[in-house]
Amino acid sequence: MGHSILDVFWRFLVLGCYSFGGPTAHIGYFHKEFVERRKWLSERDYADTVALCQMLPGPASSQVGMSIGFERAGLPGAVAAFLGFTFPSALIMILLALGYSEISGIPAAMGILQGIKLFAVAVVADALIKMGQSLCPDRPRITLAVLSAGAMLLLPHVLTQIGVILVAAACGFVIYQNQSAGENTAQVKGSKRQAFVAMGLFLAGLLALPFMVELSDSTSLSLFDSFYRAGALVFGGGHVVLPMLQAEVVHPGGVTPDAFLVGYSAAQAVPGPMFALAPFLGGVYGGTYSISHALAALFGIFAPSFLLLTAAWPFWNRLKAMPKLRAAINGINAAVVGLLLAAFYNPVITLAIKDAQDVALALLAYLLLAVWKLPIAWMVPLFAGMGFLLI
Template identity: 50%
Template sequence: MTDATPETPDGRPGEVFAAFLKLGLTSFGGPIAHLGYFREAFVTRRGWLSDSAYADLVALCQFLPGPASSQVGFAIGLMRAGPWGAVAAFAAFTLPSALLLIAFAAGAAALDGPVGQGAISGLKIVAVAIVAQAVLGMAKSLCPDRERAGIAVLAVALLAALPGPLAMVGAILAGGLAGLALGRGAPSELDGRLPVPITPRVGAICLAAFLALLLVLPLLAGFGAGVALFDSFYRAGALVFGGGHVVLPLLEAEMVRGGQVSADAFLAGYGAAQAVPGPLFTFAAYLGAVASGLGGALVALLAIFLPGFLLLLGALPFWDAFRRRARAQSLLQGANAAVVGILGAALYDPVFTAGVGDMADFALALACFVLLVAWKMPSWAVVLVGAAGGVGLALV
């Protein structure tokens, strides 16, 4: 392997932090909306990237496991101001929602009585509508034909037979292999190249670090609660294909079935995460705070983002060549179809089974779903409607 001369960034971390802090405070709507905000802010308004370079970067981050919008933001910061620019972009975009969710975790225990419990119940019901909308949208885009719809159904069947995080990994691998067999992919037609400020050698080191942590952390989990918590969130972040909502079943398997967080607290926090701006992965900060306080929130937040960033740094120097291969596109198509099945299974258990207890709960969940899908109401507003509805049902 020979090192190419990396691009030299010409920006400052301070300007990156200021630009991303505004987005971290105002970017509602999930990862697809975030990508739209980024394009307007950094391609159209500031001119930090060309349209072709931005499209190339988005394609890479959608291909890799991890939080796509946060990976795009991290890469924009890296290209603009080097490693400190990447850190600045991550911190500014992530901290506002993380701090809000940590505050919610600290105050959730005080929500007692019919009003507080009704609000918690409403948040759990809202989660049903949010995940159902995600499944519907992802199915339309990632399972547009009968073959990929079949892969999604087979993924659900596999999870029904063998529940747990290992089955999720198996379903994704099986979906990727099925995609290769179908061979529907085509080479990328994107032109241009990314202005990558790192060398292939650094990329290879990051890929090695990603794999080493994935293999070694489970062996070290017995050395303390902090290491075990880091392992749980690192593994979840390493296996997420298809966007933030897909982390739900992985975190539920690690935290709820692992006994660190109750199912009610899990779903209440997931509902609250829909009402804050920024990346959905900051839900990890809430879970870490519930499990182990402020220190747990910090550990969880860093651990869930780290694998996606290591993979991004590892892939950036090699992406231009790899993305043009048809077999790579076929693999991704099959894996993404399996992801739809995994999220569909999570919609039933734990989201629906824990959130909907009777017909009144179901009516509220259905109303929230219609507000999201038919009325196009923003998710944070639907969260407020669901919480108010939960309080109303508790007082009736």
């Protein structure tokens, strides 16, 4: 077990150092590393994991990482995956918080970032094609995926995402309930006691933290409460959480609008989870530039996801083995492919592709990644350099 935990931590630490491109790209990186290369999960189990994380509030890509760690090495593996994947971006954002006033737009840095965005287009495209081939093998599931993508593109709202998943689950239940027995391959981990404790802690955090803040003058506790609430109540991850964070820290006057925008821009430029914006905002809160405030914000925003996943894992692994629920999951998996397809267009393509040169570089990235199988660790610096030279 100890070796597995260290292995989980190391693999996610390496990913956390170069996983640029946002949550959709992260799902692509995870797919290539843990499904294709290391075969820690099957294609179906990975899709099930993505489906679960799409249905819970919080940062979806980080939740997928925690779930992979959990499947590999239990609860300690989930902690190891979170710490490894989050550490590089959190460290960078904390350091930026300590000297954020010196940050300014540098043309060379913008070119490097553009090159990395184009590589992320290839990563997401590769994952989408492989997941689509595996999870949408027939006309009904292809139809569900396309309709899900269309709905999300026309009505880009968290309620649309939830509605798409529910409708796809109902369709899958009707279409596949006689075809789904015996398809679950994941081992059952976790315990009901563990799940109930985690759910109790999650609810206690929502209900008790505001009263604790009232009785205390601790800024760290207040920040933990604010970011805990944001992480617990926001579906859709990264960009969706921004309005709530702005309401929690900017409108009360703790963070200036300029600092908020600097942090938001920096969070898009670094690898790892978009929620790494949290330690930056905590670090600059009130002009104190405090590491303790940064850590309070960091663990506050991720704690709800960890507790909810801990509560869900034992029941999810048991329930998804049931034929009727398995049938519904077939529909959900098709919808997840559609949701990722919508995210591939917006924001991945809309933010990365600006002209014909960008299209050409993205196609080159796909050729090197999917056909010539170059390691991702080589391709990130390659396309960063190309962005620096050409864009």
